[in-house]
Amino acid sequence: MSGLPGPAMPELRPAVRAVNLAELLSQTARRLPGHDAVVHGADRITWRELDRRADAVAAELRARGVGRGDPVLVDAPNQVGLIAAMFGVWRAGGVFAPVNHRLTPPETADLAELVAPAALICHGSHTGHAEAVRAAAAPRAGVLWIDAPPGEGPDLAALPRPADPEPNEPVRTGDHAWYFFTSGTSGRSKAAVLTHDQMGFVVTNHLCDLLPGTDHTDAQVVVAPLSHGAGVHLLPLVARGATTVLPTSASLDPAEVWRLVETERVSSMFTVPTILKRLAEAPEAARHDLGSLRHVIYAGAPMYRADADRARAVLGEVLVQYYGLGEVTGNITVLPPGEHDRPVPDGLQFGSCGRPRTGIQISVQDDDGRELPAGEQGEICVAGPAVFAGYLNNERANAESFRDGWFRTGDLGLVDAAGYLYVTGRASDMYISGGSNIHPREIEEKLLQHPAIDEVAVLGMPDPQWGEIGVAVYVAAAGHDEAGEVELRDWLAGRMARYKIPKRFVRWETIPKSGYGKIVKRTIREQLEPAPAPAGVPGPGIP
Template identity: 35%
Template sequence: MIDTLGDILRNNAYKFPDELAWVIGEDRISFRQHHDRAQQLASAVYNLGVRRQDRISVLSQNTREFMEIYSAGELAGYIVTTVNFRLAPPEMAYILKDSTPRVLFFEGRYTETVEQLRHDQPHIETYVCFGAEAPDWALSYEDFLASGDPSGAPSRPMPDDIMHLIYTSGTTGRPKGVMRTHRAEINVAQLMATELGVIVSDRMQLMMPVFHVGSRFLQLGAHLRGATVVFHYDFKPEEVVATIERERITMTHLAPTMVQAVLSVPGIETTDLSSLHTLCYSAAPMPGPVLRRGLELLGPVFLQLYGMTEGGGTTLHKRQHKPDGTAQDLKRLTSIGQAAPNVDIRIADDEGNELPVNQPGEILTRTTTHMAGYWNNSPATIAALRDGWYRTGDLGYLDEEGFLYLVDRKKDMIISGGENIYSREVEEALASHPAVLDAAVIGVKDEYWGETVRAVVVASEAVEEAELIAHCKTQIASYKKPKSIIFVDELPRLPSGKINKTILREVHGAPAPKASDNA
C-alpha cells in the first residue's frame, strides 16, 4: 500500500533492489543503495532531537545529497524546506526565519552565504556541509550520515503530514511557503506517471532545479513506477544532448527556452536521439518555429504540462501537437491543454460566479494534488482556497472542448483607455513574427491612457520596432498593439522558467515620455 512517499522508497528497495534509481554524474545508484543511505541519514537527524514534522532545510543545486535529504524526510516524517540558491542572502534569510528549520544542509559552494545567514538564525541548531570541506562551525555530511543507525529513525509520517515546504517565487510581495502533504504528493506522482505514460523501463532526464516542484514532481512520478532518473547538476545544452544519446534517455523535461537551446546544439542533427519518446515542456506554450524544428529532429515527442506549486494541472498531449494541421489545431497549440485526470477547472469572475466558454476570467482548480495551505499565512490560505477550489491568480478561458487558454496573470492585465488588454494575447501576436525568438509585454504608466503596452523582445535578426508594431496590428486589435518595443539579449526568468515580469517592470517599466497615439 502506497500511503506516503516513504512507501515508494521501501517498495522500490524491496522490488527492484539492484535496478538503477539514479544516474548522477559518474554515480550509478541502485534503489537499495539510495534507500539505505536515506534511512541512515534519517536516523542521524533523529539523533539530533529532530522529530516528525520538525523542519530541516537544504540549500543546494541538483546533487545526490539533496535527494537523500528529501528521502530522509519521506521516511521519517520530517518537513523538508527548500531554499532557492538563486536568491539573495536577505531573501534566503526570510525563508529560513519563516520556516524555522532545526537543521540546515548546504552545498559547500554556498559556505560564504550561509556564514552570512547563520548569525541571525537562532532556531538552526546544526549545520551540515557537503560537496566541499566543512567549515569549523558545520558538520561534514558523510561523517554526519555515518553517525546514524542503518535501521533508520523510529518514526514514520502519516498521509496528511506535510512533506514539502516549498516557497513560491515571490513575484508579488514576500514568498509564501506552500505546504504539500504526503497524500497530495502521492496523487501528484500518480498524475505525472499517468500523463507521461511512465513505465518501469523508462529513463527520465531531469535538469531543472529540484528545489522547485517541476523536477520534483516528475521525479516522484518516475520513481512511483520504478523508472530510472538521470540527474543533471544544472542545465548545459551540450551535456543534455550527449546524455540523451549515451544513457538512452526516453523522457526529458525542458522549458521552451531550454528546448530552443538544445535544438541549437552543433551536431544535433547527427546525434542518435532515437531513444527519446517524450519531451515534456512547461512554463509556456512552445513557439511554432521551435516546435516544427523539434518535430523534424525528434519526431512526435512533445507534451505540455501546466501546473503550479499549489497544485492542479492540464495536459496538451503529443497527438494534439499539429503545427501543420487545421486552423483549430494551430489554435490549440496556443492553449495549455485540457484538464488532467482528477482535475476540475472553472473560469470565474471576481465573485466566484462561473463564466461561459470563451469568456476570460480567473482560473479555478479543484484536485487531490492541492496544497494544504500557506505556512504561517492564514489570510493568504483563506483567500486562495475557497469551497474546495484554488484560485490560481491566472486569467484564462475554456473553449467548447475544454482546452484552457491563458491570457494573463490578474496582476499583469493592462488597462489602457478603459480597455482590458491581456499581455499573453500581445505576446502571441509578437511571437508569430519570424524574427521574434521571445517576447514579454508589460504595462507602463501614461498620463493620458493610464497605461500603454510595452514589449520586451529577443530577436533572431535585425528588425525594426515599427515593423513589429505593424505586424501586431495584423494579428490583434490596434488598441492592443505595443506602443514601444525594447530589444534585449534575453528575458529574465524565474526558476520555474516563467518570465519574471517583476524584474521587467523594474528595468524597463519607466513611464512613457508622452501620450502616444492609440489609433
C-alpha cells in the same frame, strides 16, 4: 429545492494513516536493489545505496532531535546528496523545504525566517548562505553539509550507515511533507504546504497522465532545479524504479544533455519552455540519436506556439504539456503528444494547454464566483486532491486564494465545448490602456511569429495620458539585429487591433528570468523607466 440544506453528514473519522513519501524509495530499493537509481558523471548509485544514504541522513537528523513535522531547509544544486537528503528528511518525519540554489544569502535567509527550520542541509559552496540562515533562524539542530567545506561537518556522504534500516516515520493525512516555495516573480515568496497524502495522489497522477508506461527500464535526464517542479517529477520515477541522470555541468549545457539522452537511453525529461527552446535550437540535437525519448514534459509558463512547433520539428511527437501551479503541484491539465495540433477556436491566437488531469476539476469563473459557459473568459479555478493545504503562516493569502472551496489560480482562460483549457493570460499581467483591457500574451504570440524576435515580454507601464501603455521588451534573433520599432509595429498592425499594439519597443540583450527559467516581469518593470508614447503614435483608443 437546491437552496435547502442537505442531510446532516456523519462525523468524519480523525486523520488516518497516510503513506510517508520515503516509502517510494523503500519499496523500490527492496524490489530493484542493484539497479541504477542515479547517474552523475562517472558515479552510478544503485537503489540499495541511495536507500542507505537516506537512512544515514534520517539517523543523523533523529539524533539531533529532528522528527515529525520539523522543517529542514535544503540548499544544494542537483546532485545525489540532494536526493538522499530529500528522502532522509521524509524518513525522519521532517518537512522537506528546498530552496533554489541560485538565490542570494539574504533571499535564503528570508525563506528560513518563513519556515523556521529545525535544521539546514547546505552545499559546501554556500557557506555564506549557511551563515545567513544561522543569523536569521538559528536552526536548533544545526547544519549538515553536502560536500562539506574544510573545517565544517558532518558531510552527508560520510555519515555512518545505521546497522539496521531506519524506519519511515508514521504520518497521518494532512501531515506536511514539502514546503514548496513560490518563485517570487510577483512579490515575496510564500511556502505552499504539500502533504504526504496529497503528494501520493500527485505521483499516481503523473504516472497516469504524463508518464504512461514508465518502468525500471526507463531513464530521465534532469535539466531543471530539483528544488521545484523537477523534484516533484522525480518522485514518480522513483516509484517505478527508473534511473535519474544528472548532468555534471553547473548550468544548462545542451551538448551534454543530448549526449546523455543518447548514451543513457533517456526516455523522459521535465523542463520549462525557456529551457526546451534552448535545447531544441542547439545544433547538438541533430548530432545525437534521440530515438529513446517518449515524454518531453514542459510546464511552468506558457510556451509560445512558434517555439513549440520548432521543438516538435526537432524532437518529434514527444512533447507533453501540462498546466499547473505549485499550489496544485502541477496537476491541472495535460496535453499529450497526439493533441498538440488540436484546432484552435475562433478568436484565439494560441493552442490549448490540455484537458483536466484525472481526478481534477476546472471551473472558469467571473469576479463573483459564477461559473462561465464554454468560450467565455474568466479566472481559472481548480478543485481536486492535488490542491495544496494552504500557505504556511499566511492566512491573508489563504483567504484570497480560495473561494467556495475552489483554488483561484489568478490566471485567466476559457474552456471549449470539449472541456479543453486555454490560458489567455495572468490576471496580474493585464493592463488597462485608454479604458481597454489588454492581455499581453496575445501580443507576445504575434511578435514571436516575426523572424527577428527570439524572446519577448509585453507589460503595461504607467502613462499620464493613457493610464498605462504597452511596452514590448525583446531579444533579437541571431542575424536580425536591425529589427526595430517601426518594423515591429508595422508587423503587428495587420494582425491585431490598433489599441493593442505596444507604444514602446525596447531591445535588450537578455530578458531577466527566475532561477526556474521563467521570465520575471516584475524585474523587467523595475528596470524600465516609464516614458510617454513616442510623438505621432496613436493612442490605444477604444475598439
